[in-house]
Amino acid sequence: MARPNLLQTAAFTAAYVLPALLLGQVSFGGYTFDSWAAFADEATEVGSPPPGAGLLPSGTSSINTALTDHNLNTWVVAGGSAGMADVRFIDNVIVNGEGADFVVFEQGVPETYGVAISRDGTASNLTNFRQYTGTQAIDLSDFGLASGATVTLLRIQPNPWVAGSGGAELSADIQDIAALHSHAPSAFGKFDFNDGTVQGWTLDGAFDETGTAYPSSFFDGWQDAVNYPGPPGLDPMGDQRGTLRLATLGGMALTIRVLPGGL
Numbered sequence: 001m002a003r004p005n006l007l008q009t010a011a012f013t014a015a016y017v018l019p020a021l022l023l024g025q026v027s028f029g030g031y032t033f034d035s036w037a038a039f040a041d042e043a044t045e046v047g048s049p050p051p052g053a054g055l056l057p058s059g060t061s062s063i064n065t066a067l068t069d070h071n072l073n074t075w076v077v078a079g080g081s082a083g084m085a086d087v088r089f090i091d092n093v094i095v096n097g098e099g100a101d102f103v104v105f106e107q108g109v110p111e112t113y114g115v116a117i118s119r120d121g122t123a124s125n126l127t128n129f130r131q132y133t134g135t136q137a138i139d140l141s142d143f144g145l146a147s148g149a150t151v152t153l154l155r156i157q158p159n160p161w162v163a164g165s166g167g168a169e170l171s172a173d174i175q176d177i178a179a180l181h182s183h184a185p186s187a188f189g190k191f192d193f194n195d196g197t198v199q200g201w202t203l204d205g206a207f208d209e210t211g212t213a214y215p216s217s218f219f220d221g222w223q224d225a226v227n228y229p230g231p232p233g234l235d236p237m238g239d240q241r242g243t244l245r246l247a248t249l250g251g252m253a254l255t256i257r258v259l260p261g262g263l
């Protein structure tokens with residue numbers, strides 16, 4: 001049998017995915033989310049609007065609670081068109097995947113609100129506002145973001161001034177915001193394989209840089225003799241400490257799709 005070759009790859013990555021039982025999908029408001037972590041984590045009012053023009057929480061005394069509690073019985077309205085909230089994702093990011101990427105939940109009779117997206121996680125690099133009405137599943141591509149782009153900050157304006165309407169309309173009631181395409185903030189981190197098994201991790205992919213999956217003969221498994229930060233191959237065998245191995249037999253094997261008309 002050929003010796004497995006440890007794969008070192010730059011152009012292609014393979015994602016290891018924690019077992020679903022650790023993530024626990026949740027159903028909420030007619031949508032399914034990976035976990036409660038998919039929901040927005042922090043909401044703050046933008047600026048210092050004049051009295052009566054800012055955001056008003058309903059069902060709670062806190063704007064932050066209303067927008068992050070995954071509870072449709074709490075929401076915020078704007079007393080005037082000036083009221084806006086910056087909504088942040090801390091333990092997750094929204095990812096621009098296929099189709100809609102996040103949901104804004106809006107209570108009662110559908111009303112119009114504005115959404116802007118931060119391109120870099122700061123309030124100084126927001127897209128223009130786009131308007132939506134009622135509970136909506138929204139695609140980040142609508143804002144010009146690239147496939148695979150991640151978002152940690154968006155701005156909600158419950159009562160946008162509609163040009164030509166002669167004034168502000170009734171405020172939307174924004175209940176909650178959550179990511180349909182949600183990832184942990186970073187795919188990189190330290191994980192100890194310390195019980196002699198791969199501890200439930202599975203291999204998914206390979207993918208190229210755009211997220212396209214390719215058939216491959218990569219496989220994963222337990223590697224006993226490697227345990228960071230020790231020198232590769234010198235960790236004692238049978239000590240339950242090791243690593244997760246990504247390998248192929250007899251060299252790399254990856255099926256590249258040829259597009260119509262050739263590469």
Ligand SMILES: [Ca+2]
Pocket residue numbers: 036037038039040041089090091092
């Ligand atoms: Ca979250």
Ligand SMILES: [Ca+2]
Pocket residue numbers: 065066067068069070071072073074075174175176
């Ligand atoms: Ca709520």
Ligand SMILES: [Ca+2]
Pocket residue numbers: 095096097098099100101139140141
């Ligand atoms: Ca999308």
